[in-house]
Amino acid sequence: MLFRKLFRMLVLGGAAVGANAGCSTAQAQQATEKKEDARSAMDGGTGAPQGSEAKADAGAGGGVQGW
Amino acid sequence: MTETQRRIVAEAWAFRTGVEREAADRFARLATAISRFDAPSPLPALMRRAAEDEQRHAALCLEEVAAACCITETESVATLTTLLAEEVEPGVEKVLRTIARDEVAHGRMGWAHLAREAARYDVSFLSSWIPAMLSGTVEETLFLEAPQDRDLLRHGVLPPSRKKAIFARTLEEVVLPGLETFGIDAGPARAWLSARIH
Numbered sequence: 001m002l003f004r005k006l007f008r009m010l011v012l013g014g015a016a017v018g019a020n021a022g023c024s025t026a027q028a029q030q031a032t033e034k035k036e037d038a039r040s041a042m043d044g045g046t047g048a049p050q051g052s053e054a055k056a057d058a059g060a061g062g063g064v065q066g067w
Numbered sequence: 068m069t070e071t072q073r074r075i076v077a078e079a080w081a082f083r084t085g086v087e088r089e090a091a092d093r094f095a096r097l098a099t100a101i102s103r104f105d106a107p108s109p110l111p112a113l114m115r116r117a118a119e120d121e122q123r124h125a126a127l128c129l130e131e132v133a134a135a136c137c138i139t140e141t142e143s144v145a146t147l148t149t150l151l152a153e154e155v156e157p158g159v160e161k162v163l164r165t166i167a168r169d170e171v172a173h174g175r176m177g178w179a180h181l182a183r184e185a186a187r188y189d190v191s192f193l194s195s196w197i198p199a200m201l202s203g204t205v206e207e208t209l210f211l212e213a214p215q216d217r218d219l220l221r222h223g224v225l226p227p228s229r230k231k232a233i234f235a236r237t238l239e240e241v242v243l244p245g246l247e248t249f250g251i252d253a254g255p256a257r258a259w260l261s262a263r264i265h
């Protein structure tokens with residue numbers, strides 16, 4: 001009984017945590033994609049950044065995280 | 068290693084698995100992109116090799132998480148919950164409860180990471196690595212006969228035979244089925260255990 005409970009709590013519980021994290025990432029990605037679609041519609045599909053966002057993008061540098 | 072240190076280490080290696088996967092994807096993308104506009108360039112071949120290197124690094128990072136969380140923390144939770152079911156000194160019980168809460172979170176963290184990796188990549192390679200992880204998890208003396216002092220139980224110390232039994236059952240009923248859930252063959256790990264227990 002103890003071990004079955006541990007399996008549920010740790011393995012299945014952990015998998016659920018991982019899956020939920022995936023959902024929130026996917027939701028965030030969908031939101032970003034919708035935002036990009038909306039922007040694309042506004043700028044006629046040129047992809048040109050707008051206003052303050054353009055400045056933020058210019059300063060972001062597209063860095064990559066390492067160890 | 069303290070509990071806090073173990074958690075930090077596991078988080079760091081989980082993060083690094085992601086870093087290495089992203090690097091592999093990036094090198095693969097760059098190899099494709101460069102070959103489109105500079106076909107004679109030697110760089111795409113080098114980048115494809117680098118992508119393979121990064122995938123191998125990601126596997127090594129995942130190994131650290133599996134060993135630290137999926138095996139060690141899961142075994143710790145089993146030991147703690149077993150002790151908590153016994154009559155232990157009130158002060159000892161308080162300590163055990165506090166540690167158990169943290170250990171559950173650490174164990175879940177490893178299984179969560181493994182589940183996410185398994186959903187996107189083939190993690191079956193871990194199968195042949197599990198025996199080495201297990202050897203690093205326990206002292207071989209765990210499997211030897213040792214004197215039993217049941218008085219130590221109320222102070223939070225399991226008799227050796229009980230400790231061995233809990234270790235084995237946790238492997239057989241939690242860790243190995245857990246690994247199999249994510250497509251990792253537990254055969255080599257079962258053989259490792261069988262050689263020591265039966």
